[in-house]
Amino acid sequence: MMNRGLSFRQKNIIFIGFMGVGKTSVGKLVAEKLYRGFIDVDQEIEKEFEMSVPEIFKEHGEKVFRDKEKQLTIDYCNQRLKVISVGGGAFKQKEIRDICLSSSIVFFLDMSWESWKERINILIDNRPILQGLSQNEMKDLFYERQGMYNLHHSRYNTDQQSVEEVADYIIESLKLAWQLHEPDWD
Numbered sequence: 001m002m003n004r005g006l007s008f009r010q011k012n013i014i015f016i017g018f019m020g021v022g023k024t025s026v027g028k029l030v031a032e033k034l035y036r037g038f039i040d041v042d043q044e045i046e047k048e049f050e051m052s053v054p055e056i057f058k059e060h061g062e063k064v065f066r067d068k069e070k071q072l073t074i075d076y077c078n079q080r081l082k083v084i085s086v087g088g089g090a091f092k093q094k095e096i097r098d099i100c101l102s103s104s105i106v107f108f109l110d111m112s113w114e115s116w117k118e119r120i121n122i123l124i125d126n127r128p129i130l131q132g133l134s135q136n137e138m139k140d141l142f143y144e145r146q147g148m149y150n151l152h153h154s155r156y157n158t159d160q161q162s163v164e165e166v167a168d169y170i171i172e173s174l175k176l177a178w179q180l181h182e183p184d185w186d
């Protein structure tokens with residue numbers, strides 16, 4: 001694996017978590033504040049297919065989407081000094097979990113079900129996985145997914161937090177970890 005041997009400070013930072021918790025907004029801001037390049041894997045998939053995610057699901061099916069998600073995530077994980085947001089279902093695939101956790105620093109952006117359910121109306125049109133599900137089925141999926149998100153290096157609960165507050169917290173915790181693991185760099 002190509003990223004073995006990278007210093008802690010050179011590693012990518014990856015955001016995981018359920019649909020619509022703010023991975024893209026937080027990732028973009030963290031990248032900006034750290035002067036790093038930002039990659040949103042869903043947006044890269046959309047560019048490759050020249051279609052939106054719901055269109056890809058409709059035209060090609062979920063498997064084609066997941067295969068492209070795996071291929072691109074592996075490619076991006078082999079870069080360095082990037083901030084990467086992956087889709088909420090990416091960690092369903094073992095190869096994605098393994099490469100993210102071994103090559104990069106993985107932050108789980110967590111949110112309570114109570115806060116998340118307030119967002120359903122603004123999310124549903126662009127999230128094919130949610131379409132046709134009752135609120136109870138969405139709740140089951142939400143809790144079912146928590147197990148895979150528990151594979152991370154750091155977790156942050158975003159309830160009642162602005163994007164700016166979450167990004168600042170993450171940067172502070174990274175600085176502490178960098179200082180702790182690689183004090184000689186300062």
Ligand code: S3P
Nearest residue numbers: 018019020087088089127128129
């Ligand atoms: C998905 C989450 C979406 C997107 C696709 C599938 C999922 O990304 O990858 O609709 O299975 O949870 P966001 O988490 O950015 O919404």
